Amino acid sequence: DAKTTQPNSMESNEEEPVHLPCNHSTISGTDYIHWYRQLPSQGPEYVIHGLTSNVNNRMASLAIAEDRKSSTLILHRATLRDAAVYYCILRDVSRNGSGTYKYIFGTGTRLKVLA
Amino acid sequence: DVKVTQSSRYLVKRTGEKVFLECVQDMDHENMFWYRQDPGLGLRLIYFSYDVKMKEKGDIPEGYSVSREKKERFSLILESASTNQTSMYLCASCTSGYNEQFFGPGTRLTVL
Numbered sequence: 001d002a003k004t005t006q007p008n009s010m011e012s013n014e015e016e017p018v019h020l021p022c023n024h025s026t027i028s029g030t031d032y033i034h035w036y037r038q039l040p041s042q043g044p045e046y047v048i049h050g051l052t053s054n055v056n057n058r059m060a061s062l063a064i065a066e067d068r069k070s071s072t073l074i075l076h077r078a079t080l081r082d083a084a085v086y087y088c089i090l091r092d093v094s095r096n097g098s099g100t101y102k103y104i105f106g107t108g109t110r111l112k113v114l115a
Numbered sequence: 116d117v118k119v120t121q122s123s124r125y126l127v128k129r130t131g132e133k134v135f136l137e138c139v140q141d142m143d144h145e146n147m148f149w150y151r152q153d154p155g156l157g158l159r160l161i162y163f164s165y166d167v168k169m170k171e172k173g174d175i176p177e178g179y180s181v182s183r184e185k186k187e188r189f190s191l192i193l194e195s196a197s198t199n200q201t202s203m204y205l206c207a208s209c210t211s212g213y214n215e216q217f218f219g220p221g222t223r224l225t226v227l
Contacts, residue, residue, distance in 0.1 A: 036216075043119075043205050043218030044158070087157070102173065103216065105150070105158035 004088045004106040011112045012078045020073040020109055022088030027068050032091040034103065035062065035073045037084040044087060047073065083113045118142075119219040121206050127225045134193040136222050138206030145211045147189035149173075149181065152203040152221070164189055165211075196226045 005023040012018040024033065034049040048055055048062045050071075055062040061074040075082055085108040091101050122137035138147065148163040150173075160173030162181040170181050178200060182190045189208075193200055203223050207216040 043207070043221050044216075045218065046215040049214060101146075102160055102163055102171075103148075104160075107155065107157035 003104065004090060006086075006088055006106055006109045008107070009110040009112065011114060012075075013114050014080060015077050018075040018078045018082070018111065020075075020086050020088075020111065021070065022072070022106075023070050024088070024090055025069045027090060028092075033062070033064060033068075033071050034089040034091060035060070036087045036089060036105075037082075038087070038108070039081075039084045047086070049091075078111075078113045080113050080115060083111055085110050119206055119208055119217050121204075121219040121222050123222050124220060125223050125225075127227065128193075128196050129227050130197060132193075132196050132226075134196045134224065134226075136191040136193075136204055136206075136224070138189045138191070138208075138219055139187055140189075140208040140217070141187065142208060142210075142217065143186065144208035144217075145186075146209050147183065148207040148209075148216065149179075149189065149191045150205045150207065151175070152205055158205065161191065196224075198226050200224065201226045 032049055032051050035047040036044040037047050038044040048057055048060050050062045050064055063072045087105050087108040089103050089105050119140045128134050146165050149161045150158040152158050159175050161179050162173050164170045164183040167186050180192045203221050205221045206219040209216045
């Protein structure tokens with residue numbers, strides 16, 4: 001199974017951009033890259049996903065390296081509400097014969113936002 | 116508003132007890148997942164289901180079983196709870212397109 005590697009923690013000042021890196025050097029050609037975040041005492045929530053091209057939505061931007069071995073989640077202006085654990089996840093085809101997909105979570109990056 | 120609900124937020128059980136954790140989704144999703152979350156280990160997949168009565172083992176299925184008799188409901192069963200199953204359990208669901216998983220709030224299970 002392909003795996004992701006993220007820094008354990010990062011800090012950012014409020015109102016400044018944040019770049020959260022993720023390495024996935026063993027990614028396969030069909031693996032989608034997903035990002036989720038988990039606020040305190042809640043289940044994870046979807047942030048963004050992509051395959052090869054950079055992606056933007058109302059929450060964030062996703063920059064994917066040309067070789068797809070790394071990606072970066074960009075929060076354009078961090079707020080105190082963005083303090084959470086951010087997970088970079090690969091969607092992997094199940095090896096158990098059904099052809100279905102499963103998600104491989106890493107340990108995530110804990111983002112601290114300073115007022 | 117889309118929803119994944121879990122039967123309990125907090126649960127305390129004794130070693131050897133049979134434990135049922137229930138998850139219900141109201142989005143008509145084909146796929147449902149059970150994860151456990153432990154400090155330093157992130158989320159690990161226990162089992163998932165891609166259709167009614169269909170299931171597949173995840174990365175850590177030992178000590179657990181699952182049941183999916185109806186599309187909206189996915190149950191996680193601990194046949195004989197042990198202290199090393201003390202954890203946060205998270206249920207999720209998604210469509211066959213797999214673009215976004217929706218998570219429940221989690222059940223914090225303590226096995227004494």
